[in-house]
Amino acid sequence: MDFNLDSYVRTSLLTLQPYQSAREEFVNQGRKMILLDANENPFETESNRYPDPLQVDLKERIAKWKRVPPDQLYLSNGSDEFISQLIMSCCEPKQDSILILPPTFGMYQVAARTHGVGVVEAPLTKDFQLDLSEISNVLTPQVKILFIPTPNNPTANSFEPEALLTLLNTFSGLVVIDEAYVEFSKEESFISQLEHYPNLVVCQTFSKAQGLAGARLGMAFAHPKLIQFLNRIKAPYNINSLTIAAALKRLEEQDRVLSQVDYILKERMKLETELPKISFIANCFPSDANFILVKVDNSALRYDQLIDQGIVVRNPSKNRGCENTLRITVGRAEENKALLTALKNMES
Numbered sequence: 060m061d062f063n064l065d066s067y068v069r070t071s072l073l074t075l076q077p078y079q080s081a082r083e084e085f086v087n088q089g090r091k092m093i094l095l096d097a098n099e100n101p102f103e104t105e106s107n108r109y110p111d112p113l114q115v116d117l118k119e120r121i122a123k124w125k126r127v128p129p130d131q132l133y134l135s136n137g138s139d140e141f142i143s144q145l146i147m148s149c150c151e152p153k154q155d156s157i158l159i160l161p162p163t164f165g166m167y168q169v170a171a172r173t174h175g176v177g178v179v180e181a182p183l184t185k186d187f188q189l190d191l192s193e194i195s196n197v198l199t200p201q202v203k204i205l206f207i208p209t210p211n212n213p214t215a216n217s218f219e220p221e222a223l224l225t226l227l228n229t230f231s232g233l234v235v236i237d238e239a240y241v242e243f244s245k246e247e248s249f250i251s252q253l254e255h256y257p258n259l260v261v262c263q264t265f266s267k268a269q270g271l272a273g274a275r276l277g278m279a280f281a282h283p284k285l286i287q288f289l290n291r292i293k294a295p296y297n298i299n300s301l302t303i304a305a306a307l308k309r310l311e312e313q314d315r316v317l318s319q320v321d322y323i324l325k326e327r328m329k330l331e332t333e334l335p336k337i338s339f340i341a342n343c344f345p346s347d348a349n350f351i352l353v354k355v356d357n358s359a360l361r362y363d364q365l366i367d368q369g370i371v372v373r374n375p376s377k378n379r380g381c382e383n384t385l386r387i388t389v390g391r392a393e394e395n396k397a398l399l400t401a402l403k404n405m406e407s
């Protein structure tokens with residue numbers, strides 16, 4: 060697969076001399092070494108030593124799990140960090156832009172604006188599908204990255220794989236398929252397409268189905284040259300040792316993760332049956348994720364009434380096309396039951 064790194068990343072960063080961390084300066088061939096190189100405290104705590112800057116062991120494990128070569132994997136402090144690093148790496152401030160498809164995940168826009176990068180929008184259709192002709196209308200050579208979360212946040216639906224392939228075939232910049240909710244989805248991951256599309260970047264996270272939101276671990280899968288470049292510009296120890304240990308442990312518990320996903324999907328089905336019966340819920344949009352978007356009569360009022368009853372949902376109404384909606388995460392059975400009781404109390 061042909062990939063010219065120079066045409067994707069900022070020229071000023073191409074020649075950047077990366078910081079060489081202490082732990083990268085020698086190759087440990089399995090010997091026990093006396094470490095006097097990094098000004099650490101020599102007395103043992105769980106994390107008195109700096110972590111592996113390239114997370115070799117964890118990457119090997121994830122690479123096997125996801126069936127990709129380890130050199131196509133990059134780990135970040137949550138997907139949020141990766142989104143920011145990718146924009147910073149590829150877009151010239153005050154010149155380049157990213158393309159987003161509202162209603163969409165809010166961090167793409169925040170990260171772009173933080174780096175002085177423009178944000179071009181091609182809204183989804185009324186039923187939250189990709190509008191391919193609108194996308195091609197707004198594409199210019201300055202648009203460097205297209206961000207597509209699927210399943211989409213906040214709408215919860217997945218996009219048609221054929222439409223995503225059309226975009227990969229027609230857009231010459233990077234296409235980021237953000238699969239934060241892929242474990243809940245009936246669609247296949249796009250990781251298998253990496254060998255066909257050098258401009259494809261897939262990101263996933265340990266924050267959702269994997270149950271490690273507090274540990275902050277994102278995974279990005281892309282062409283090896285892009286991964287090498289990201290490794291050069293990242294902070295030396297962006298993944299801490301407690302997170303590495305938690306992720307390694309979670310990888311041993313995938314049966315448990317699968318049964319939790321199964322449980323959540325069953326709970327989602329129950330909510331999808333019950334929510335439309337609530338008199339002020341006008342629409343319950345189809346979900347392919349672990350949350351449901353519902354249309355209500357007055358989202359601000361209903362949000363406050365739920366808060367009064369001790370239940371926090373999200374009010375994404377300021378997003379284009381999401382007026383008077385609430386986004387509800389599928390919880391445990393007793394939590395979902397409490398939600399339905401609270402909603403019924405609000406009917407009178």
Ligand SMILES: Cc1ncc(COP(=O)(O)O)c(C=O)c1O
Nearest residue numbers: 137138139164208212239264266
């Ligand atoms: C589509 C999407 N991408 C990425 C993220 C962020 O994930 P992380 O917790 O790994 O930063 C979220 C979080 O809500 C999300 O909805």
